[in-house]
Amino acid sequence: MKHQKVFIRPSEIQSIYGISKSTAYRMMSRGAFPELVALSPRCKGWRKADLDAHFKLVA
Structure with missing residues (x-):
């Protein structure tokens, strides 16, 4: 069976992990959060x- 990669869109981050998009972006700019991956030209x-x-590391 092929392993499928799962991606979380910015609009889903708060409902899944309890962190707002703006906090995630702010932490990314400081290098303290994983970077977004381009899924298509307009989708990350x-x-x-x-x-x-x-x-798991920050818990």
Whole structure:
């Protein structure tokens, strides 16, 4: 079975992880949050695995 990558869009970050988009962007600008990945020219998201690892470290 092929492993499927899961991405979290900025509009979903608060409902899944409880962190606002603006906080995520502010932390990204300081290098304290995973970077967004371009999914298409107009669509970006975070790898769920990257977010899970980040929140595991800061918990």
